Amino acid sequence: MKVLISFFLLFTCLSIQAQGSISGNFSPPKDFKWLIAYQLTPNGERYIADTAVKDGSFTLEMPATAQAGMYRLVYAVPQDEFYIDVIYDKKEDVKFNFDLENGLTITNSDENKWYHEYFSKITAAQDKLIEFYETQNEPNKAYTGIIKEITTIQASFEEKHAATIAHRFIKANRSYIPEKFENLETFLKHKKQHHFDNLNSTDPILQGSNFLTDKFAAYVFSALPADISTKDILESEVAKNVKTTAEFITKTPIGFQEKAMHQLWKIAEANDMGTVQDYIFKNYLKKLAQTNNNQKLVDEIELASRLRIGAISPDITWVAKGKKHSLLTMEKAENYLLVFWSSTCSHCLKELPALHKELKDFDNLKIIAIGLEDDDVNWKEVSSTLPNFNHAIALGRWESDYANTFGIQSTPTYFILDSEKRFLAKPESDKEVVEFLEN
Template sequence: MKPLLFLYILLGVWFTNAQGTISGNFSPAKDFKWLIAYELTPGGERYVTDTSIKEGTFTLTMPITAQPGMYRLVYAVPQDEFYIDIIYDKKEQITFNFSLDQGLNITSSKENKAYNNYFNAITEAQDQLMEYYENGNTSKEKFKTLTVNLNNVQKTYEEKFNGTIAHIFIKANRPYIPGQYESLELFLKHKKTHHFDHLKVNDEILQGSNFLTDKFSSYVFSALPLTINSAENLDQEVIKNIETTANFINATPISFQVKAMHQLWKIADVNAMSNVADYIFEHHLKKLAIANGNQSMVNEITMASRLRIGAISPDISWQKNGKTHSLSTMDKAENYLLVFWSSTCSHCLKELPALHKELKKFNGLKIIAVGLEDNETNWKKVSATLPDFNHTIALGKWESEYAQTFGIQSTPTYIVLDNEKRIIAKPESDKELIDFLEN
């Protein structure tokens, strides 16, 4: 064989083995236009490539530099909601179908089929064991059958897919399996004790995926005593779990610690666990984020905490009849309404006059209107047509102090306070505002 021809063949084999594709179909086709691939890293994600989706069909040719691991395929915004996570091993030609109704169906990929089939099988086996407890069953023979099945599922997948990327997740997910009958209380105690036994916290593929952060979240918010009898007690137990988790990951890269703690903070925040969210931020996340150069995260969380439901509103002041007035010293009312608007906002000019009239029927309501303006000229004219509002101006518009303090991104924005001036609602429209006040 001629040397040059041999070289071409050799290079062709190398490129074939070093480069793969991800292709498939999205349905309904009209709802999907583009797809972006990101490599998931311990601290976030890294752009890899993108493609258009034409009539529901796409093909992503992965670059030779793409490394084996977990990849996120984003198909809409916000991208932290509309995505598909895929294992890419640098060799497989992966194909799948995705439907808004049916979800994800892997049609070709040993790695991804193994991953999905394993988690379906192990979840079903674990659910059967929990149903045994929930039904009050105490048969030791039935218990043994269920735990043997659970062990067999785990062992089968570990052996069958050894050497794959999916195996990393399968082995790390090995659940606690009792060797003999245990009461529910003892089982949950041991399950919590052994929660971290198989988690390879320093594995970069695991760090990049959602696997570890989901495991931490499950531990922090679910591995709890059966005897919790108050919200305060719940907060205390969750905080203990947070400290255990923080100690477990303290030798990992700071970027990963930020990712893990931010996930815990978001769950606490969404579930209105304010004390827990504040604890995570003040004792862990804030200093980690600063050390990681992520001041924007600190600023965002500080604002979110300041404006969360249940928080006392930041103060607002205004001038009237030569005197300074403020929200904090305002006379007692059943409710307070903060309206952030602008005299140059066409939507505001259309909506506020009608709303001004509609709000007259709420006798226990006091209203403060904050004009986000570049100058006073137009604001003075328009605000004078809304006499039932207490008016103040915020010069600098989006960069003004009040816009920054209250995180205003559009006008009009409404915030409703209770009689203690705590935030109780953030209606997204005038109609939603009226519905809230009426109900």
Template sequence: MKKFIFFLVSICAFNLNAQHTISGTFTPAEDYTWLIAYRLKPGTQVYAADTAIKNGAFTMTLPENAEPGTYRLVYAVPQEEYNFDIIYNGKEDIIFNFNSDDGASFKSSTENTILNEYEAAIATAEQNFISYYTNQEQDELLYQNLIQEILNIQERYEEKSNGLLAYHFIKANKPYMPTKLESVQDYVQHKKEHYFDAIDFNNTVLQSSGFLKDKLANFVFTALPLTADKVDLKETEINKNIVLINSHIEQLSASFKFHIYNDLWNYAVAYGYNSVSDFIYNTYLNELAKETNNIEIKNAIEAHNRLRLGEVAPEIIWKKGTELLKLSDLNGATNYVLVFWSSTCGHCLKELPALHKELSGKNKIKVLAIGLEDDTENWKQESKNLTSFEHAISLGKWDSEYADLYDIHATPTYFILDNEKRIIAKPENDKAVVEFLEKIY
């Protein structure tokens, strides 16, 4: 999981004419070539600057009108994975060293030093407190001392950051601490009840960073009863958590809420929580996507939903002579293979004949080859060489009906279905198709 490093900044006394730099090193040097900075805003990000990384070193000059706030530094692709956040205060140059194991360590920045110290200290103290429960300790004095240590750290760093923007993040991160000895069950429940006590969701400094997104995601997916030990129970509790967080953010802007729910949807998909991702999309994200005109993301989510493993493959209809055939009507096989190809695609003309040869004589497997074509001439000729396949054509190629329905962006693309036409695999090539099927038979 990427580390978020907050460089907290003062908006006050900002000199619009000052021009500052972000500089430092990336290790190992050969792994990094370019750095891009985006200014984060509620629900979006805006390009700020970029620079080359040469022999592991870089200096990025920010524009004179660069606003104070959180900046996302992207150092590889995909951008949503290879990045970390800093905060630029408009008054100082920033220097850090980055390595792939430990993330960024800052050589110059007062506010970041304070925040990083706080994050390390509070994380260690909280882990010590949790260990009290996991080690099944019974010493009540030790319990109170562990609580007091956390409270002292929080108070010390709130005082130390007073007047800095670091204060916004430190204050908002204040953890729940019991006032007396609690059972682990009571502690978990009370921590959940008080999770958002210190957070001001209207704080634009917090909105223009990754802080709220991370806090909300952590709550949604980890603030669960100890008894929720099965997937269906977890998903039910996660959905309850989503309803709860909505009560905290429902008055915020649509763009900010879309950003939050889209991230939560992606987390749910990554965890394989289909009922959670469906709940997020159907209850919140669908309407927010329309309201904020994020139609491309809406379409991508809907494509994912209809093509994910376990879903019945979308209907395909084609003509065979004068007869109208449907995918849903195909029978007599244990498994079905859909392959989207083109008669002008070099990879297709290599892989499909190989697949045809491998599956020849296997009566429990039927293949439907859907040609994405601009016309029928080449398709008719090449189809004749694949006699054991069923053949359908979708004119319009990338803009055709079935290219859109099955979200096809490259040929050949494969889907393997069970006898109920449910999608059970999406192999990358013909060899992977054969390997998957060999595991079944």
């Protein structure tokens, strides 16, 4: 009987644990069909559950094995753009409304309400301080009031919500606040010096969320001298901040370090900071990814670096009239056009003849058409109808060296190079090629 009672109690506990849920309503309903829940961990996202969204509503029953922490609810692709992050503490169900225009509203879950309330209030107060420094640089009552407001909000939320997961974020978000008036230059100097003071880089829940990586990005790309005059100086200062960040997280899990450095690399890419991209990859990200058995990431970044706007194109060779030719030793021209195509591609057979006709009067343009082919029979026939192009062939098609080197995913693919054979543009169609060259 004791065994049966123990089993019954255990079963009851498990059943209770399994009853936790995340539910909500989406608007407009027609735009939402499915929801996938991932737990955010230092080493990436861990799949937990999924469910259909019916008429804009869903209920996601969380398994008993789900751990307390931060969860990502993905509702569309790409998954790194269309998601909602919520705290699931296993103590209360989470309910919310999400509108594409108005955003997220938590309707049940005190912890999530506190989390959003804190960041809303502290951000508004910090914005007041920024606005003050934009218009004034002398102490007054307004400055004193702003400092007091920021201090009070921070202390109040840290004290009231100490036993919550939200508290980890609230405490880690505490930023430098001067005890007495400081001019803008001094304030920014001290703010940078104390940026990492409260960031607990060893907390696995913080590591799993975007919180720490966003903090690192803010430091790397914003904590900069005010008198930067050239792009070279800017990228040098950003690289110094990358180094400081890398040193700060050196004892964290490899997966987290990789995520943090990749995030910085992507921001550098978006801001056309090629030197910073190369610095991050060569000094940190490549080694981290290889240690983490993520060769795919290494390959993707090496491809992106090869094809980056401003980078010199990899070489292409071909034979014409018994003589070997090369892109990199080709005679000087104002522009070069690379066209990756296939003689069995219907789009290519439509676009290339039209392009050939449109470009016949572009005297200072050299064109190289690279056929991705299984054999040369059809290619010879079709390429002969395009005499103004220089023709190279890549046998093996998608598995050919050229397809891999240039990351060709579809045909036709176009690259426009400048006079130094550096990547200048990547048009999507023959019409965009002509438009770019004309303008």
